[in-house]
Amino acid sequence: MQKLLLGNEAVARGLYEAGVSVVSSYPGTPSTEITEFAATYDEMYCEWAPNEKVAVEVAIGASMAGKRAFAAMKHVGLNVAADPLFTVSYIGVHGGLVIGVADDPGMHSSQNEQDSRHYARASKVPMLEPSTSEECLLFTKLAFELSEQFDTPVLLRLSTRVAHSRSFCTLSERCEPVLSPYQKDIQKNVMMPAMAIKRHPVVEERLEKFTALAEETTLNRIEEGDPAIGVITSGISYTYVKEALGDRACCLKLGMVHPLPVDLIRKFAAKVDRLYVVEELDDIIETHCRKHGISVIGKEVFPLCGEFSQEMVREKILGEKTECLAFPEEVPGRPPVMCAGCPHRGTYYALKKLGVYVSGDIGCYSLGAAAPLSAVDTVVCMGASVSGAHGYNKAVGKDKGKATVAVIGDSTFIHSGVTGLINVAYNQANTVTVILDNSITGMTGHQQNPTTGLTIKGDPTAAVDLEALAKAVGINRVKVVDPYDIDATYEVLKEEIAVEEPSVVIARRPCALLKNVKHNKPFSIDADQCKSCKACFRIGCPAIMMRDGKAAIDNIQCVGCGECLSLCKFGAICKGE
């Protein structure tokens, strides 16, 4: 049967068909839907883990038990999971173990543009990279076979355009792999120096075997065309190359991007006049070619930053420029904004008014850095708000350090904020940690998490009690506010900032986009009362705009949250009837 599947959906189908038993992941664009689709198959146990490190360790445990296991994450998630990855490379697997990692060239929804292929090299783990949904499905299945055959975890690398594109897939039945049950083997499974010293050479030998495989596997294939131009490529770049050049070039498509073949590339290089490497992000294939004395054209022509396209390939290789229509004037940008009714807006409005240093974090609420709220001073990585605020506070000292605030979402707090908070309590920083508890993992599209009391399947389960948790780690002052009540939120924050001990403020109000959240009738502006002072614009709500010299509320976007009410001193904002 042929179906049009999203790349991530095809990976999930591959997991199902490969007979995978356990899937554990942390959501992260563009990888999230793999696990969401996997959870629609009752044959697999699927879960949201608190973070990527936990997810990979869960998968390692399941593999140890003799079952096929998988963990998915975005590129930066693999930084968090790098610790178990490097050592499970030494241990190897019992049941097949595959880690899916989705890079985000162009940073559609990420804080950096790192290239996960470095992790394959660094951890000496093979990596497959599909170009289409069909390959997502097939490579996922193949990854499990290779994992068991060579006793190694395998990385499956996607990028945004592969993960979030739909193309045709042929579906098959689920297989039930015959695997041996758990067997105690301390020499192989316990990585202490005496054992690990013996395992490292095994890893190097394994990589050599993989290099031999790379020379002959059908994952790497030469596609014939005009030998005047040769292109070595992989992943989404392959589709751009084929689209742009068709049979005007020969193509070496690499489905296995670590380890890379040597003889195959030499053979390919020998048959073409001019050889290009077309790879998004870093120059990994190119460097490999140069190391082996194969001369290629790569990053001197193609950029290290951002996504590629067929237009770019056409221009860089064929020198063909695209002619296009042009709009006669500058088009204003449309950056993402917090939604109308977003509870974070109230918290940020209060923080901005307080003029404090705000250490931000990863989620929808990173948008608090955007104008007009501009309330966030820094965003680094998951969890960094709490620990970063601690460091800032320790550095600036007692006097100026009072006004140090960290803002972090509920899911991000569980991911890696709680360890920072333990540090705040243990080493007594004078910070206020604001947990923006919107009852969901928002940015990635509404996933449950350990604070919501629901599993990935929507079944009831234990929920983290954030107030009790904060107290248990040693925070004495824990307050809860409703961020829709901006004045009350402001007062509580002001009080906690003034106190000379660490405190936690939980700003609790569900995400306005959640299906079970009831909305009020849209508000409106009484144009006769409106003095055009633009005070209501300071909250940065996308539903409030200027029309004919007066403020106006878009009744399609407005959800009647009322956050704007207290901003108007003239009573011009009216509740919906």
Add this chain to the structure above:
Amino acid sequence: MTKSIMIVGVGGQGTLLASRLLGNVLIQNGYDVKVSEVHGMSQRGGSVVTYVRYGEQVYSPVVNRGEADYILAFEELEAARYLSYLKKGGKLVVNTQRIDPMPVIMGNAQYPENIIDKLRAAGADVLAIDALQDAVAAGSSKAVNVALIGHLAKALPFSQEQWEQAIRETVPAKFLDLNLKAFHIAYGA
């Protein structure tokens, strides 16, 4: 020959569903199809683009400048933003809705005047329509995406039955009647 359709709009307008619907009508016609979607940060009220490409064999899932045979713009400013993607002789279907982006709301940028006229003057074949009105007539502004598809459908060589079938496959059952009605009002059937 591969054909390219772009759907552009503002995060939250339902462009994703429109692209899936389009994908489903193309499958019925035996094409190779690729649909590229946008998830994550840019969904939050930002400028969003989805691509639909079909033909005998489609490689790239994305549409580049000068390649789009059709652009379906959910909002006027977004039509202007992506004009350069329209192929010469391509068709630009524009919903005459205006959603101010934050820089305009803040007074840091001007929303261009008379966008439709300027698009035409720049050489685009423009069909300007008020799909929001169609959606509201059908019962809810939320159906604006399917109403827009109804207008695009008039320019594409697929049958009404195929479109209706694709709507049934794409839209949740609860909203099926609303969306079929919005489609019919827009399609003129």
